[in-house]
Structures are given as structure tokens and as C-alpha cells.
Amino acid sequence: MSCNLVPALACHNLHFSWGPKATLEAVEFNLPPGSLVGLLGPNGAGKTTLISLIAGLIQPANGHVHLQGQDVRILGPKARSQLGFVFQSVSLDRFMRVRDNLHFAAGLQGLSRHASEQRLEALTTVFPIADLLNRTVAGLSGGQQRLVDIARALMHNPAVLILDEPTNALDVPSSQAVWNTLKALQFDSGLTILVATHRMDEAGSCDQVVFLNQGRVHWQGTPQEALDQMPNPELTSTRAVNLTDWFLWTLDQRQTP
Numbered sequence: 001m002s003c004n005l006v007p008a009l010a011c012h013n014l015h016f017s018w019g020p021k022a023t024l025e026a027v028e029f030n031l032p033p034g035s036l037v038g039l040l041g042p043n044g045a046g047k048t049t050l051i052s053l054i055a056g057l058i059q060p061a062n063g064h065v066h067l068q069g070q071d072v073r074i075l076g077p078k079a080r081s082q083l084g085f086v087f088q089s090v091s092l093d094r095f096m097r098v099r100d101n102l103h104f105a106a107g108l109q110g111l112s113r114h115a116s117e118q119r120l121e122a123l124t125t126v127f128p129i130a131d132l133l134n135r136t137v138a139g140l141s142g143g144q145q146r147l148v149d150i151a152r153a154l155m156h157n158p159a160v161l162i163l164d165e166p167t168n169a170l171d172v173p174s175s176q177a178v179w180n181t182l183k184a185l186q187f188d189s190g191l192t193i194l195v196a197t198h199r200m201d202e203a204g205s206c207d208q209v210v211f212l213n214q215g216r217v218h219w220q221g222t223p224q225e226a227l228d229q230m231p232n233p234e235l236t237s238t239r240a241v242n243l244t245d246w247f248l249w250t251l252d253q254r255q256t257p
């Protein structure tokens with residue numbers, strides 16, 4: 001993964017405030033093409049706000065989001081066609097069948113019914129949802145709904161997928177199914193993925209992690225580089241350091257007095 005490639009997505013000097021206090025300040029980071037990047041940070045760090053901003057649901061007071069080197073504001077609707085979003089709440093109509101939800105989402109993105117059928121067929125080779133297509137969303141488990149929701153975000157075949165805590169409240173097998181699917185998408189189709197997560201096991205299997213705290217990006221690098229930052233020899237002598245140790249250590253370094 002070369003750093004010389006134009007990033008699939010880059011945030012430059014983003015500023016945003018919900019109120020008098022800054023929520024995001026000078027946020028800078030980038031997603032190398034084809035990478036899986038974990039967005040980490042404590043509750044209230046600004047992860048969801050940042051994702052809403054990239055999605056265009058809110059506008060930055062300052063700064064730019066670039067998609068493959070081009071400003072999303074200039075790209076306009078073209079940018080939307082290159083981005084897929086999975087928000088914290090599942091974005092499906094509970095009373096519609098899975099199949100109809102997916103075709104509806106594709107239609108909103110301008111796909112013909114024929115193109116939508118073809119796309120759905122392709123996605124069912126990666127997503128274990130073929131048996132769910134004729135069921136209504138309300139009758140599915142949380143894990144099944146989440147998989148369908150991710151498929152929904154990919155119906156228009158975006159280049160970049162952004163997910164906000166997709167495994168939140170899922171049990172271990174369901175989380176694993178979601179994570180395996182993300183990995184397969186990255187591996188099979190070169191999808192670039194940004195995923196906000198509180199799970200350090202997931203962060204550890206990302207190519208890079210971005211650490212956001214109090215609205216600022218404090219660190220971006222590989223999970224191994226994160227662990228290599230840890231200065232505590234006592235901890236390393238008794239057991240292997242893990243990303244949870246790093247998270248707590250780096251958070252401690254970043255607290256404002």
C-alpha cells in the first residue's frame with residue numbers, strides 16, 4: 001500500500017462546532033486506497049460528527065473533504081455516488097422485504113432495476129443474505145439487519161464505505177460475520193473502508209488506526225506502530241501489550257489539564 005497514491009478520502013483542516021465549544025478542530029487524516037482504517041476515540045470524541053460531516057449531513061465551518069483528490073463540494077452528487085454510509089441506527093424500512101429495501105436504496109442512487117438486480121446478485125456472493133431476501137426486515141436478528149444494512153450501503157458500488165460502530169450491540173458470531181464481510185469486500189473488490197469502533201480486537205485487524213480525542217486527530221498509524229509507541233517496560237515484561245493498553249495510555253497523554 002503506497003503512501004504516494006492519491007488518498008481514496010482525505011480530510012483537511014476540518015472544523016465544526018455544535019455549540020460554543022469546538023467539536024472538531026483542524027481534523028486531518030487520509031484513507032489510502034484499498035485500506036481498512038479504524039476510527040478510534042472515547043465517547044464524545046467526535047467520531048459520529050466527523051462521519052456526518054463527510055456524509056454532507058452537516059457542513060464544516062472550515063476545511064475540506066477530498067475524494068480521490070477532488071473536493072466533495074465541487075463533485076456534488078458525484079461524490080455521493082462514490083461514498084457509502086452505515087450509520088449507528090440501521091437505515092432500513094422495517095416493514096419492507098430485504099430485497100425491496102435493497103432495490104429501493106439502489107433506485108435512490110439512480111440504478112435501473114436491471115442494474116440493481118445484477119448488483120444484488122454480485123453482493124450475495126460476499127454477503128450471507130441470500131436466504132433473507134424475501135423476509136421483512138422486522139423479522140431479522142440485529143446481526144442479520146446489520147449485514148443487510150451494509151449491503152444497502154454498497155448497492156451503488158461506492159469506492160469508499162464508512163461505518164459508524166457497525167458491530168455495536170452484536171454478539172460475537174454476528175460481529176465476526178460483519179467483520180469477515182468487511183475484510184472480504186476489502187480483499188475482493190479493493191473497497192476502502194473507514195470504520196468507527198470501540199472494539200480493540202477490530203482495531204487490531206485494521207491496516208491503520210486514527211485516534212480522535214476531544215475533536216482532534218492525535219495519531220494515525222498501523223496497530224503495530226501504536227504498540228511500539230508504548231514506553232512502559234514493566235507492562236511489556238509481564239505480558240504482551242495490547243491495543244487496549246495503548247488506547248488508555250494515549251488517552252492519558254492527550255487529556256487536557
Ligand SMILES: Nc1ncnc2c1ncn2[C@@H]1O[C@H](COP(=O)(O)OP(=O)(O)OP(=O)(O)O)[C@@H](O)[C@H]1O
Pocket residue numbers: 018019023041042043044045046047048049050
Ligand atoms: N446533534 C447534536 N447536537 C448537539 N451536540 C451534539 C450533537 N451530536 C453530537 N453532539 C456533541 O458533540 C460531541 C461529539 O459527539 P459525537 O457523537 O460526534 O462523539 P462520538 O465520538 O461519536 O461518541 P460515541 O463514541 O459516544 O458515539 C459530544 O460532546 C456531543 O454531545
